Amino acid sequence: MVETGSWVRWKCQFGCGAYGSSLVCPPHTPTAEQTRAMLDEYTRAVLFEAGRREPKRIAAALERELFLAGCYKAFGFGAGPCRHCERCAFGEGCRHPYEARPAMEACGIDVFATVRKHGFVIEVVRDHRQEQHYFGMVLIE
Numbered sequence: 001m002v003e004t005g006s007w008v009r010w011k012c013q014f015g016c017g018a019y020g021s022s023l024v025c026p027p028h029t030p031t032a033e034q035t036r037a038m039l040d041e042y043t044r045a046v047l048f049e050a051g052r053r054e055p056k057r058i059a060a061a062l063e064r065e066l067f068l069a070g071c072y073k074a075f076g077f078g079a080g081p082c083r084h085c086e087r088c089a090f091g092e093g094c095r096h097p098y099e100a101r102p103a104m105e106a107c108g109i110d111v112f113a114t115v116r117k118h119g120f121v122i123e124v125v126r127d128h129r130q131e132q133h134y135f136g137m138v139l140i141e
Helices: 006-013 032-039 055-068 111-117
Strands: 044-050 075-077 134-140
Touching: 006 032, 044 055, 044 111, 055 075, 055 134, 111 134
Parallel strands: none
Antiparallel strands: 044 134, 075 134
């Protein structure tokens, strides 16, 4: 269902300027091994494609609706770094705990392999003018 890999967080650490900048980015997120253990407790997920800043918002909203409908284990993942605050409140706790969700890649999920496995189109972006694809996921049990 969902592919993970230890190498994924390395791409965050060595390639993303947001590394370590928020509570939903590595090294503050679960490792691929911890994520794999969590994923193994679920049998279903909703995987979706959305606009650039939408996956985290959609994931949090869908997670909430599913929770209120009785799916108490629902958990959402977005894409990319958190953009809720200009500066993360590390020592104080998250100011937006109901909206902030980790990116799939921040938790070691191989987004490329996972979305391709489920029929979505995703390619390496060679130029920032190219169309980019953003994905989110909500686990359901």
